[in-house]
Amino acid sequence: MTQVSMVVNGTAVNRDVADQTLLVDFLRNDLRLTGTHVGCDTSQCGACLVHVDGLAVKSCTMFAREAQDAEVATIEGQADPDGSLNAIQQAFQTHHGLQCGFCTPGMVMATAALLKETPKPTEHEIRTYLEGNFCRCTGYHNIVKAVFAASGQDVAQIAAE
Amino acid sequence: MYPFEITTPLTIDAAVQALQNEEAQPLAGGQTLIPTLKARLAMPEVLVSLTGIKELQSIAERDGQLCVGAGVTHANLAKQTAQYPALAALAVDIGDPAVRNRGTIGGSLANNDPAACYPAAALASAATIVTNARAIAADDYFLGMFETALDEGEIITEVRFPIPQAAYYAKFTQPASRFALVGVFVARFADAVRVAVTGASEEGVFRWLDAETALSQAFSAQALDGLTVPTEGMMDDIHGTPDYRAHLIAVLTKRAVIAAG
Structure with missing residues (x-):
């Protein structure tokens, strides 16, 4: 067991964990932050995507030990404290960017990382950036619309499918 | 995941020291190694994380x-x-x-x-x-x-x-893995042209010497006309046959030459 310390969604946390503990298991099992999902567990699907020191990473493919002293952001920290959705979450709801919702935490975190890098992405940039996030329900059109809307752009510009 | 230990050296020397242990393996970004560990294709007892080494x-x-x-x-x-x-x-x-x-x-x-x-x-x-x-x-x-x-x-x-005078990497992406189904890197230097091919051979990356010779004489797609890669030793899997991969090499090399300019 090794003690790991990090800041998760603004709160300092400190736990003894086995070295082989994956970051996603630390978040879900030790901190009970179960919004971060495990989909494929092989770093393909992006359901486990979180931010570590501001960078999007797949938390199923990183050890908790490697996030020592890092700032970690998960889906639980995205809404305001009163529960009202942030602009990205609201856009996913408005544009029906989800059906079953399993991939949504990863999609929202990937979108947040994209918009930080590229505040007004094109449709192509959105589709390219989300290549590592799989959705098996929506067919992606509404997700792309939601990201486009979340960036403050008029979704009417995106060709109707 | 099975139990193992992770060490986090801060210098190259300390990492090399930690790797003296026969049961230790270096851990870089982990994007291949961690899935490999999950599948038990490797089972080191100690992982030496290189991520904290500023010199690298x-x-x-x-x-x-x-x-x-x-x-x-x-x-x-x-x-x-x-x-x-x-x-x-x-x-x-x-x-x-x-x-x-x-x-x-x-x-x-x-x-x-x-x-x-x-x-x-x-x-x-x-x-x-x-x-x-x-x-x-x-x-x-x-x-x-x-x-x-x-x-x-x-x-x-x-x-x-x-740093070459001109270069281009033409990649035919395998869309599920995002690795190269075939990828060709062409680099033109003052005194030579080098062509390296990944994703195709069972022996891993290799240089396509016939293409290098042709391109050294004339750096143009036409210089490659008629040149083919033998299909022997090309990978054969559900994503592509040896014939298909050999064909892609020639096509991608031409594309790389045109794009490199």
Whole structure:
């Protein structure tokens, strides 16, 4: 067991964990932050995507030990404290960017990382950036619309499918 | 995941020391190794994490060479490598954004996946792979599928790329894995043209010497007319037959030459 310390969604946390503990298991099992999902567990699907020191990473493919002293952001920290959705979450709801919702935490975190890098992405940039996030329900059109809307752009510009 | 220990050295020397343990294995970005551990394809008792070693993080131009620390992630290389645009373009097309934020050039070269992108860049650029012990020419480094000239406990510290006059990496992406189904890196130097192919051979990355000879005489797509790659030794899997891969090599080499200009 090794003690790991990090800041998760603004709160300092400190736990003894086995070295082989994956970051996603630390978040879900030790901190009970179960919004971060495990989909494929092989770093393909992006359901486990979180931010570590501001960078999007797949938390199923990183050890908790490697996030020592890092700032970690998960889906639980995205809404305001009163529960009202942030602009990205609201856009996913408005544009029906989800059906079953399993991939949504990863999609929202990937979108947040994209918009930080590229505040007004094109449709192509959105589709390219989300290549590592799989959705098996929506067919992606509404997700792309939601990201486009979340960036403050008029979704009417995106060709109707 | 099975139990093992992780150590986090802060210097190359400390990492090399930790790797003296026969049961230890270096951990770079982990984007290949961690899935490999989950599948129990490797079961080291100790992982020596290289991520905290600042010496491995620099990118600098020295003597006409781009010197990239082994711990530089694909994302950082893409952002900080204006001197060698073809290399930056290769890096930004590896995997997906989250993978690029963790995966490193040193990890990719040490693993030498037969469909990885960096081996093609290193071989076509006549790069030097620098380790804690020595400097290895790319021509001597890649020894076959997942095999390299690295000894047990030896780690890559830096990769030195001579910067070509023109270069391009043409990648036919396997859309599920985002590795290269076939990728061809063409680099034109003042005195030579080098062509390296990944994703095709059962022996991993290789140089297409006939194409190099033709392109050294005339750097144009027409110079490649009629040239074919033997299908013997090409990988055969559900994604492509040997014939298909050999055909792709010729097509992608032409595309790379045209794009390199």
